[in-house]
Amino acid sequence: MTQLPAASLTPLEAQIELERLGREIAAHDRAYYQDDAPTLSDAAYDALRGRLKELEAAFPELVRADSPSRTVGAAPGEGFRAVAHLQPMMSLEDVFTDEAVAEFLQRVRRFLGLGESDPLDLVAEPKIDGLSINLLYENGAFVRATTRGDGAEGEDVTANMRTLADLPRRLNGPAPALMEVRGEVYMRRDDFLALNAASEARGEKIFANPRNAAAGSLRQLDAAVTARRRLSLFCYALGEVSEAVADSHRALLQRLKDWGFPVNPRIGLCRDLDEALAFTRALGAERADLAYDIDGVVYKVDRLDWQTRLGRRDRTPRWAVAHKFPAEQAQTLLERIEIQVGRTGALTPVAILRPITVGGVVVSRATLHNEDEILRKDVRAGDTVIIQRAGDVIPQVVAVVADKRPADSRPFTPSDRCPVCNSHAVKPEGEAIRRCSGGLTCRAQAVERLIHFASRNAFDIEGLGEKNVTFLFESGRIHGPADIFRLEAAEKGTLLPLKTQPGWGAKSVEKLFAAIAARRRVPLDRFIYALGIRQVGEATARLLALHYHSLRAWRAAMSAAAAERDAEADAGEAWTHLIAIDQVGPAVAGEIADFFAEAHNLAVLDDLAAEVTVEDFAAPAATGSPVAGKTVVFTGSLETMSRDEAKAQAQALGAKVAGSVSAKTDYVVAGADAGSKLTKARDLGLTVLSEQAWRALIDR
């Protein structure tokens, strides 16, 4: 296209061209930054921006508020700024049955040491299906908004949040000097439908459900785009606050309302299990008529001093639980059964479905778990099946509609070959899962492991999602995790640098290298989690890091434990210590030993350790605590608190809580009727403390 010099354009011509340029640049920015899929070369992109600048210089009065040249908050190239929350943002434990709600109440009672008839008020609230937001206020003025992110830090979406009509900028009446308000950003159903209708008319991407639409709209780099999407807000909790503002959750919600925050009106006070369940049944019946999506009810212990005592586990509070509504079901055609290979080599059959909407989401695949399950339900290609979504869980095939089966259908026959690498796929006697024996030579396993390795809660390398990992692996650039850290060096002198490859550009390569460089230091727990050992999730990885402290110590101890187990010399010291860790136990220890028993796994680990610096584990908030780093065992019944509460308190002070006594135990805290653990502690000559002595030690 020939371009006239800016000075020879009429204002109207300039205005039209500026609008077009604005739209084009925004679309390329979205493709580049959000979808990681650049739609044009860097040079062509720069030319667009250059022309925009030229026109804006010639016609300053025509610079649009939403011009890419003055994008607010996040200048292109920076994405969103990461900001640490003052208090971590937690998630909620989900329960699906009435029995599980009863158990929650029992657990709370036990933890607090309440009797059956002591009052325990709960507040029940709709669980809004949106995304959580953290709003910081200083002296009653809105300062900053951040997404949840990984719970410790989120993305700064202040500019976007300011576009919400629901957000109070100044609070009514006096407010604490500092206050984090927590809530949910969501999109009303009517706004969602209108947005999708408009997008469809323009031939743009449509969203699967209001939640995705809300998330996509809030995480726009251009606040002007967010402003055009209609987002709403409900607030329901506080994070950090400089002074107490209420002594019950109910009173807190009232204060939030008085300050001007939108608080959901459909809140209930429940005095017992029956009232809680009745609230949920009633709300479930209203669900379809609400103006927004909800996916359950949150029950919260009303007394805030009790919330404090209950505290939290890994990522969820003990004082609240989400009671999810039953799964929504639908019928559709199962077109074929595909076998997927996971990062541990497990073969998982997946149903490929004729797309259908279930619970507001378009579903086209569903898990079939394993081949025994397929045979048990006799699921076949061509069947009409009932599928369901339970919460955020992957959709499942519940059953076959027998009378819709085609006459010529044939039963499913499992293959003993990996569909990806053709290695033998073995299903041990008595086990449900068939596994590919190809190990890391199997592309599926290697790629899945690398994706896990780079994922958010592991090494958290931005730009290394499924698409890019697959490309880097298949083009021979990376084979194992350590190669990621050698990628940039390997680029030097190559004839086909990454930036010349389809789908990559100089900018995206640079961004990736920067993201990789930023992760050369990694905390021990993330390192352990990233290895992808079966059954070693984040919480277990953290426990291991807490107990072994450094990579060296952990590696040595795990190798020793594996050797002891394989020598069947039961009660070897390393093995005994490992299974004594509270919540580890023989099954998890067995998986760890399996990993360490394989020479190729050790090679991968050592190769990686040579590329990165693994930080020793620093126990959270435990500096100066007299029990930091000490191993404690609680036994017998305690008087002033429950055992769970005691354990949680000890962990919060940086102690390691073990389930059984060994020579490595520092303190055994013995309550009434302590049994064999106490005897063993005495035999080993360990320090045994009474409950009072323990409390004196930790100064409580």
Ligand code: IVH
């Ligand atoms: S309370 C410390 N209340 O559900 C507990 N959460 O699945 C903080 N959510 O991350 C959450 N409605 O984003 C709470 N009435 C409500 C909620 C709610 C929706 C979301 C929230 C949370 C997620 C956990």
